[in-house]
Amino acid sequence: MSSGSMTSLYSSSNARLTSIVSHFSGVRLKVVVCRHLGPAMPPLLERKDVDIVLWPEDRSCERAWLLENIKGAAGVLVLIPDFEVNQELLDAAGPNLRVVSTMSVGYEHIDVPLMAQNGIRVGYTPDVLTEAVADITIMLALMAGRNDGVAYTLVKNGEWCKPNFGWSPFTFCGPQLSTSLSSPTRTVGFLGFGRIAQATLSRLIPFGITHCIYTASPTSQPDTARDDALKAKHNLKGLDRVDIDRLARESDVLFLLTPGGKETYHLVDAAFLRKMKPMSVLVNTSRGSVVDSDALATALREKWIWGAGLDVVEGEPAITSDHPLVKESRCVMVPHIGSATFQTRLDMATCAIDNLIQGVFGGEMPAELKQSA
Amino acid sequence: MSSGSMTSLYSSSNARLTSIVSHFSGVRLKVVVCRHLGPAMPPLLERKDVDIVLWPEDRSCERAWLLENIKGAAGVLVLIPDFEVNQELLDAAGPNLRVVSTMSVGYEHIDVPLMAQNGIRVGYTPDVLTEAVADITIMLALMAGRNDGVAYTLVKNGEWCKPNFGWSPFTFCGPQLSTSLSSPTRTVGFLGFGRIAQATLSRLIPFGITHCIYTASPTSQPDTARDDALKAKHNLKGLDRVDIDRLARESDVLFLLTPGGKETYHLVDAAFLRKMKPMSVLVNTSRGSVVDSDALATALREKWIWGAGLDVVEGEPAITSDHPLVKESRCVMVPHIGSATFQTRLDMATCAIDNLIQGVFGGEMPAELKQSA
Incomplete structure (x- = not known):
């Protein structure tokens, strides 16, 4: 891994200046870091201008430790599995x-309006995980279409060699992601059409995808200029913003890449799934709450759709082996590892540390959440 | 699935003419088909100008049945798992x-020189499976890099919910296929640079791949015009034909997409694997014989490389649960399903039937193997 991006910690002359002022004025600010973040940490730990209080164990920090150690702190760096950032923590x-800096693109664990009321800045890590999540989104689309959960398990269980494996012209066949001689068009659909969706669309183009449809939040304005540019860039026959009914009916592969929360809660329910094509594949790499898990299990069992690839599930990580989706052979699931690459986690850690330091010294944070009190 | 491609069965006026002549001259030709090929079969079975003898069971046909039924036949359609096409069968x-028509891109099961000596034409099904194999090649590169065999198994075993799953900033991390902020270059390598390799390269471009290197057969001529065109088309910083030593040393992801046989036997051995980068990923979607399985298992166990994704293994399908590669957690294996999509298998079946019919009537076969006696 390159350590090149770590230099960005030191690249802001603004922060450097503030830091020097702080040093000479004898004020030493305290920051609390809830977890060792790996290779991005040494530059932080070597700083002379802040007091770093670091949770010493290689597991999520304890709430009691955090409440004790945050006393008087100017900044805190949290991770998704840590406790909620709420009134108790502010007290x-x-x-x-x-400043509160989270090493995540999501910030459901932070009471953002409360932070705004108290003038506390919030940093997060968007953008840096776009590529890693788009990668795994493509992987899950392929795995779900090509029966690769079952195929992988068969080999690992030593059943490839058994007579009942039996090759036939259609053994393990599934729908093809790419276009082919006898099937020359393919429509991909996106629920949510932000950065990750567009990075995913780019990756799909060489598979011969011909049409793209998407459904965006009803409160967002259409961006026809962007859509026209994307359609031309990717040489698509169609790129259209559509209602959710058409999204369900026309997608050969449907990607859920939308924020969680109330607005998108169970948008993919039984009624939605019943409208989908029988050979279609559903991929969720955003938030589990978007999908009604019981409805999806029924859809897979009763073959309303072909398969599903999930990096997220409602109620995770409390997903036991008798979870209805775990029991479906056409459901490929991985444990929320969309951003889990060394490169991206390093970039996320670097961004979170940068946000923390810039925040405590009043500098420009690389990724500050826009807040409204 | 579209049935559009089936019309190509009837599209050659040459064959149609021969067929009409054959019909009115009272000669009815016999063809043997070793397996029902699914949706591509009805147009064949409805033909009035040939006698079709079809193995009636949904498993590989028996040698004795074939030897009995092939008597007097003008053509035979075989599949990879069927018996060898050799002197005994000709007798x-x-x-x-x-004509011998195989529904496969490989023809190791056919004694090609013997066919040439006897004036028997050989049909196969290249090209139509390029896209399906390129798809699964990308899938295996992603799965092997992202630890997805282990991650998938963990969820299926109900271990996501257990305390020992323990999230940490680097849980399940692997090397990222796409480029990232802190890792802006990526070199993909190909052993063999034919149709499937080039279709795979196309798919890799939106992942931000910056360099491509490949090693081709030493007897093949360099094609710098093609390489310059590909480099420009894909906006690569480099596209170079290199020796196998450099291929091993520089590839971040290495794809084996070369024919099998003596020339490529165990090209990937311990010496080769020791030269590879510790974070590199090896993907084999061509022939198992290219890789020394024991050496690869050692390389994974001793972390010479990061991971491997295999659709093919030497000695398949006799791969038991104590096979050294099955036991390696960083090895993702699927049971030779590279072309296993409904669309591609339909196209392969259609091509094989077309080859058979055109061959028996002396027409132009859509994919005839060039033979030298």
């Missing part, structure tokens, strides 16, 4: 707290 | 045999 921290 | 068929 424990006291009036010095200036 | 059983007698002098009427004009």
Whole structure:
């Protein structure tokens, strides 16, 4: 791995200046870091201008430890599995707290309006995980279409050699992601059409995809200029913003890449799934709450759709072996590892540390959440 | 699935003419088909100008049945798992045999020089499976890099919910296929650079791949015009034909897409694997014989390379659960399903039937193997 991006920690002359001022004025700010973040940490730990309080164990930090140690801190760096950032935490921290930095693109664990009311800045790590998540989105589309959960398990169980494996012209066949001689068009659909969806679409183009449809939040404005440009760039026969009914009916592969929360809760339910094509594949690499798991299990069992590839499931990580989706052979699931690459986690850690340091010294944070109180 | 491609069965006016002549002259030719080929079969079975003898069971046909039924046949359609097409089969068929059509891109099961000596034409099904194999090649590269065999198994075993799953910033991390902020270059390597390799390269471009290197057969001529055109088309920083030593040393992801046989036997051995990068991924979707399985298992166990994704293994399908590669957690294996999509198998079946019919009537076969006696 390159350590090139770590230099960005030191690249802001603004922060450097603030840091020097802080140093000479004798003020030493305290920051709490809830987890060792790997190779991105040494530059932080070597800083002379802040007091770093680091949770010493290689597991999620304990709430009691955090409440004790955050006292008087100017900044705190949290991770998704950590406890909620709420009034209790603010009370424990006291009036010095200036910034909460989360090493994640999601911020459901942070009471954002409360932070705004208290003038506390929030940093997060969008963009840097776009490529890693788009990668795994393509992988899950292929795995779900090509029966690769079952195929992989068969080989690992030593059943390839057994007579009942029996090759036939259609053994293990599934729908093909790419276009082919006898099937020259393919429509991909996106629920949510932000950065990750567009990075996924780019990856799909050389598979011969001919049409793209998407459904965006009803409150968002259409962006026809962007859509026209994307359609031309990718040489698509169609790129259209459609209603959710058409999205369900026309997608050969449907990608869920939308934020979680109330607005998108169970948008993919039984009624939606019943409209989908019998050979279609559903991929969710955004938030589990978008899908009604019981409805999806029924859809797979009763063959309303062909297969599903999931990096996220409602209620995760409490997913036991008798979960209805775990029991479906046409459901490929991985444990929320969309951004789990060394490169991306390094970039996320670097961004979160940058946000923390810039935040406590009043500098420009590389990724600050826009807040409205 | 579209049935559009089936019309090509009837599209050659040459064959149609021969067929009409044959019909009115009272000669009815016999063809043997070793397996029902699914949706591509009805147009063949409805033909009035040939006698179709079809193995009636849904398993590989028996040698004894074939030897009995091929007597007097003008053509035979075989599949990879069927018995060898050799002198014994020719003797059983007698002098009427004009064509052997295999529903496969490989033809290791056919004694090609013997066919040439006897004036028997050979049909196969190249090209139509290029896209399906390129798809699964991308899938295996992603799965092997992202630990998805292990991740998938963990969820299926109900271990996601267990405390020992324990999220950490680097849980399940692997090397990222796409480029990233901190890792902006990526070199893909190909052993063999034919149709499937080039279709795979196309799919890799939106992942941000910057360099491509390949090793071709030493007897093949360099094609710098093609390479320059590909480099420009894909906006690559480099596209170079290299020796096998450099291929091993520089590839971040290495794809084996070369024919099998003596020339490529165990090209990937311990010496080769020791030269590879520790974070590199090896993908084999061509022939198992290219890789020394024991050496690869050692390379994975001793972390000479990061991971491997295999659709083919030497000695398949006799791969038991104590096979050294099955036991390696960083090895993702699927049971030779590279072309296993409904669309591609339909196209392969259609091509094989077309080859058979055109061959028996002396027409132009859509994919005839060039033979030298």
